[in-house]
Amino acid sequence: MPLTPKGMATRRRIVEGAASQIRDQGVFTLRLEDVMVRTATSKSQLFHYFPGGKDELLLAVARYEASRVIDDQQPELSSLTSWAAWQKWRDKVVARYRAQGSDCPLHTALSQVGGATEATRAVAQELLDRWQEQLAAGIRLMQSSGEIGAGLDPDREAVALLAGVQGGVLILLTTGRSTALEAALDVGIAHLRATGRGRHREGAPAAVESG
Template sequence: MERVLTERGRATRDRIVEGAARLLRERGVPNVGLDDIRAATATSKSQLFHYFPDGKSDLLLAVAEYEAAEVIADQQPMLGDLVDLATWHAWRDRVVERYAAQGDRCPLTALTAQLGLADPATRTIITRMYDRWQSHLADGVRALTAAGAIPPGADPDRSATAILTAICGGATMLQATNRITYLEVALDDALSTLGVGRG
């Protein structure tokens, strides 16, 4: 049964999770212990275990949920309103801008590379995040098709999957090389195939 927190308790828990997320992005999961998180978030040991009874495993799942939400939030409000070409172009620019600014400390990298896939619960969080992301993109393709803004016949789910894969592949290469061009080219090619390119 999920614990019901007071407003103050929720704020404290959120502060711990956000502080832990920042620290884990900077140092990586293997290099961060609970004492590091306590020091970075000015949290006592009793507080930490009050909100995360199983210690680091509980906290890492909470951080995974936080990072998954951040991946989607970083693309809003455009991602949830892809109803015309102008919004698609603005969303594309937001994606490139955010990943260029964050580099290998982006929420997606923290979620998939730092937190890893070994824990089935973390894998479930990541899968839900990808499903939500893909759903927004597919809805956007349907909206453009209905408005006659792109050629008819596009498969919304397939197109959304191609766009999402382009972003994630580009983000992986950005992590390894610190070059944003991989993401830009892959995303632009995926959008151009759909008919959403600027050219």
């Protein structure tokens, strides 16, 4: 049976409270009792919305954090209509991951819901699909204005850029340094820019003449 607006609000309050609890104390020490106190929720309410208990709640937290990854990049991610807009998106991604450092709530939640299960893979795939679709949409918009070469496959280019970002994030989570993430974004965007008709404009890489 679909939830009522009040029920949806209660469920969301529980998920947000659990997410905050994980950020504050980590997933290993998460107790349902603490979530109930934090969200002013009774045990019967919590198990009404999450009959699978802690594992089901953690999966809901993972979906919530996955949505935040996309939401935190807006409105820049959905407005990649100029090179200035791409730079703003790049800067926002770097700033977000610099601020969170090695403490990634999404990574923590996904890694603790029974490992690489079908459910966690589905959450991760949904996130990556949404991210790729918006990057590909930006590439298509730039192709329509000639700023990116028409011969490029937007979906393939978006996957490559996203793979670079994820690799950079993984290195940041391991070392606490954002240099790899910055390099992945800069090289990926420079590659796209070098294919368009505006590649020799101010700020674009200049061609090297052979002697």
